[in-house]
Amino acid sequence: MVDSMLRRVVSLRALAILVVMATLVTGGCATRPDPREDPEAYAEYVEINDPLEPFNRVVFEFNQAFDTMLLKPLAIFYRDILPPPLTRGIHNTLNNLRSPVILFNDLLQGRPDRAGTTLARFMVNTTLGVGGVHDAATNLGWERHEADFGQTLAVWGLGEGPYLVLPFLGPSNPRDAVGLGVDSTVLDPLGFINIAVSDPDTALKVFNYSRTGTYAVDRRSRVIDALDDLERTSLDFYAALRSAVRQSRRSFIEESTRTFTSPAPVTTP
Amino acid sequence: MTRPCCPRVVLITVFALFALILAAQPSTAVAAPVAAGAQDFIQSIANETVSLLQDESLQTEQRTERLGRLFNRHFAVEEIAQFVLGRHWRTASESERETYVELFRDFIVFGYAQRFGDFAGERLRVRGASAVDDNTAIVNSEIVRPGQQSNVRVDWRVMETNGSFQIHDVVVEGVSMAQTQRSDFAATIRQRGSVAGLNQALQQKVAQLRQQLGLTG
Numbered sequence: 001m002v003d004s005m006l007r008r009v010v011s012l013r014a015l016a017i018l019v020v021m022a023t024l025v026t027g028g029c030a031t032r033p034d035p036r037e038d039p040e041a042y043a044e045y046v047e048i049n050d051p052l053e054p055f056n057r058v059v060f061e062f063n064q065a066f067d068t069m070l071l072k073p074l075a076i077f078y079r080d081i082l083p084p085p086l087t088r089g090i091h092n093t094l095n096n097l098r099s100p101v102i103l104f105n106d107l108l109q110g111r112p113d114r115a116g117t118t119l120a121r122f123m124v125n126t127t128l129g130v131g132g133v134h135d136a137a138t139n140l141g142w143e144r145h146e147a148d149f150g151q152t153l154a155v156w157g158l159g160e161g162p163y164l165v166l167p168f169l170g171p172s173n174p175r176d177a178v179g180l181g182v183d184s185t186v187l188d189p190l191g192f193i194n195i196a197v198s199d200p201d202t203a204l205k206v207f208n209y210s211r212t213g214t215y216a217v218d219r220r221s222r223v224i225d226a227l228d229d230l231e232r233t234s235l236d237f238y239a240a241l242r243s244a245v246r247q248s249r250r251s252f253i254e255e256s257t258r259t260f261t262s263p264a265p266v267t268t269p
Numbered sequence: 270m271t272r273p274c275c276p277r278v279v280l281i282t283v284f285a286l287f288a289l290i291l292a293a294q295p296s297t298a299v300a301a302p303v304a305a306g307a308q309d310f311i312q313s314i315a316n317e318t319v320s321l322l323q324d325e326s327l328q329t330e331q332r333t334e335r336l337g338r339l340f341n342r343h344f345a346v347e348e349i350a351q352f353v354l355g356r357h358w359r360t361a362s363e364s365e366r367e368t369y370v371e372l373f374r375d376f377i378v379f380g381y382a383q384r385f386g387d388f389a390g391e392r393l394r395v396r397g398a399s400a401v402d403d404n405t406a407i408v409n410s411e412i413v414r415p416g417q418q419s420n421v422r423v424d425w426r427v428m429e430t431n432g433s434f435q436i437h438d439v440v441v442e443g444v445s446m447a448q449t450q451r452s453d454f455a456a457t458i459r460q461r462g463s464v465a466g467l468n469q470a471l472q473q474k475v476a477q478l479r480q481q482l483g484l485t486g
Contacts, residue, residue: 040356044355044356044455048452048455048456084416088418225387229384230449232380232383232478232481233376233380233478234449234450234453235453235454235456235457235467235470235471235474236453236456236457236460238456239452239453239455239456239457240449240450240452240453242452243448243449243451243452243453244444244449247443247444247445247448247449248442248443248444250443251442251443251444252443254443
């Protein structure tokens with residue numbers, strides 16, 4: 001167990017070295033304006049919060065190439081060619097497999113109401129929904145919500161930190177990147193077994209890899225139109241996406257700290 | 270390994286959680302007059318737009334033109350354009366500003382026209398509204414797509430001036446269109462060095478959008 005964790009740490013360190021080297025090669029940090037000379041430009045710099053922009057743009061281009069060549073075609077195939085009942089079943093199953101992660105995060109965020117919903121959904125969908133293929137819980141009034149450890153850290157008061165584009169994983173920040181790591185190796189039971197066991201079962205490894213791959217395609221297939229639209233109607237797609245992702249993430253975090261309320265009904269006389 | 274805990278404790282916990290779910294009740298709030306007005310305003314635009322999109326006698330050109338008119342009437346184009354340009358509005362020359370606002374208008378209209386081009390029976394369900402201050406309200410709505418399980422959440426920032434309403438921002442799933450464009454344009458100005466450079470980029474973009482719509486001239 002220690003051995004396999006050590007190997008992971010070593011490969012993480014290799015990634016960190018790669019990031020630093022790439023940053024140096026691409027010209028280091030974005031130039032920071034002098035707050036005394038140009039306070040507005042400085043305020044903009046702080047708001048954009050992307051000191052690693054040159055490096056991030058390189059990774060972004062890499063991700064775009066990966067997306068164009070592999071991920072997006074797969075997502076289009078998944079959305080437009082595969083029969084909808086099949087993809088709906090896959091989507092529901094993947095969602096159901098994420099239940100433990102959502103449940104732990106609901107609890108860590110101090111939201112027993114949301115944890116109750118997640119637990120109820122997991123029990124109903126695993127049994128009545130035949131292993132999660134069918135989302136029976138939504139029809140019974142337990143609507144699905146997402147939760148992750150990046151969000152939990154935010155609820156605990158941790159800031160997002162500078163913008164960070166991760167290879168393959170896309171737009172993120174240090175807080176959410178850590179969150180992703182914790183979700184997939186500690187809070188996810190199957191992920192935890194995978195790293196905690198010194199010699200994981202091959203079947204489990206294969207299952208985890210296929211699950212990650214399918215999850216990526218399923219997620220991508222749901223934002224095909226939205227991303228196409230943003231790219232089409234923006235001058236600098238990188239900058240537009242950076243802003244959109246941040247806002248969407250903030251709204252997602254706010255959602256978890258709000259109590260369940262529907263918008264105030266308007267009474268017309 | 271830890272010893273499995275007592276099943277009764279688990280059962281009690283589960284019951285407690287269920288009780289909490291049942292106890293959660295939606296709250297109600299009293300709506301301000303501006304909220305009610307804004308809600309009716311958005312509902313009427315939605316009806317107008319859907320009937321425009323459903324009118325199959327219209328050519329792309331006519332439809333785009335009518336959408337443009339609708340947009341110009343109901344969106345506070347100049348205010349939005351100014352917000353999007355941010356601090357660069359003040360440093361821009363009068364002629365740069367004029368060019369910019371006109372390009373911005375086309376940019377939005379052609380961007381929307383394309384989005385509406387893929388119309389497949391979507392419906393806007395207006396869910397409610399809340400007042401921000403005496404003349405500003407946020408109208409909550411969602412786009413209901415036939416054959417899709419999940420709806421798209423859309424919030425409209427509406428302002429009332431002299432009894433008439435105008436849209437100042439559209440927020441889709443928590444993402445403000447004006448805010449995103451502001452970031453986008455700031456980055457473009459940084460790369461191109463000036464508002465004139467931004468106008469150049471906008472012009473190219475508008476030409477590209479027109480071409481994609483199959484419009485000429």
